[in-house]
Amino acid sequence: MPAHRIAVVAFDQISPFHLSVPCLVFGDFSPEEGAYDLQVCAAEPGPLRTTAGFGITVDCGLEVLESADTVIVPSWRDTLERPSQALLDALVAAHRRGARLVGLCLGAYVLAEAGLLDGRRATTHWAWVDDFNQRYPAVKVDADVLYLDDGNLLTSAGTAAGLDCCLHLLRQHWGAEVANRVARRLVVAPHRQGGQAQFIEQPVAASARDDRLAGLLDWVRGNLHQAHDLDGLASKALMSRRTFTRHFRQLTGTTVGNWLLAERLALSQRLLETTLQSVVAIAEQAGFGSVVSLRQHFTKAFGVSPSAYRQTFQGMNATGCRP
Secondary structure (H helix, E strand, O other), X not given: OXXXXXXXXXXXXXXXXXXXXXXXXXXHOOOOOOOEEEEEEXXXXXXXXXXXXXXXXXXXXXXXXXXXXXXXXXXXXXXXXXXXXXXXXXXXXXXXXXOEEEEEOXXXXXXXXXXXXXXXEEOOXXXXXXXXXXXXXXXXXXXXXXXXXXXXXEEEOOOOHHHHHHHHHHHHXXXXXXHHHHHHHHOOOOOXXXXXXXXXXXXXXXXXXXXXXXXXXXXXXXXXXXXOOHHHHHHHOOOOHHHXXXXXXXXXXXXXXXXXXXXXXHHHHHHHHHOOOOHHHHHHHOXXXXXXHHHHHHHHHHOOOHHHHHHHHHHHHHHOOOO
């Protein structure tokens, strides 16, 4: 099966970290030899300088976008600077051809400037959300997520959220187990819950209670088959319901109910991909209580039933990465 072709757009004054994110996820740590054909391409001629003060040499240009399956724009150097028309035209052409386009962090500005996000849902770094809203009112901005998948257009929040977005793509291609393995090698969380709110400066400093709460969440992850509710967890954390709710949202960026559901769905994915357990057993182990509940939540979250999901990844194990 041919390798999935990924083009990463580099430009003058690019952040080395932003450029490295897709290269690490899809290049160095490819789950199988030849799974990805990743090429960095220059959006402009000449040696490119980085924000860290060193230069990089890129051997190919925007022509790479003509055959890429996925095109990644890893941020942008200046939100006030319009990208070159050549880059915008190449992105539009790739999109029309059916390529998947990804704007990491301020890379969302580039996709929006190309008109590709009009009428679509997108996100970007929380510090630039207000500016982005004013500049591109036709885009439906969600500032509360780490990344947003709107079909063939993906955008991520700031900086490290690019890792979350790329791991999401890897998970779609190869499944949760492979994405988790790559995340472990990168020493990052395979799937962070919550959204950008947890990274905006908070007036309350971290405390021993937060450490105790983090330990409790690890315990819950290992005991998802049990019933958990807000009052019970608050009691285990030795906090009042109100205090627990506040600290939980500060730590995770979401509610107890949403966090539990996301953890149970993630466990269900892993079990469907890596075991031969029945859907009934998986529903029980993940804490859904019934097959009906698992099917309802799973289908709503992923657009397919648990059984169809398992068949898809069994097929991938036999034939390789999805195009």
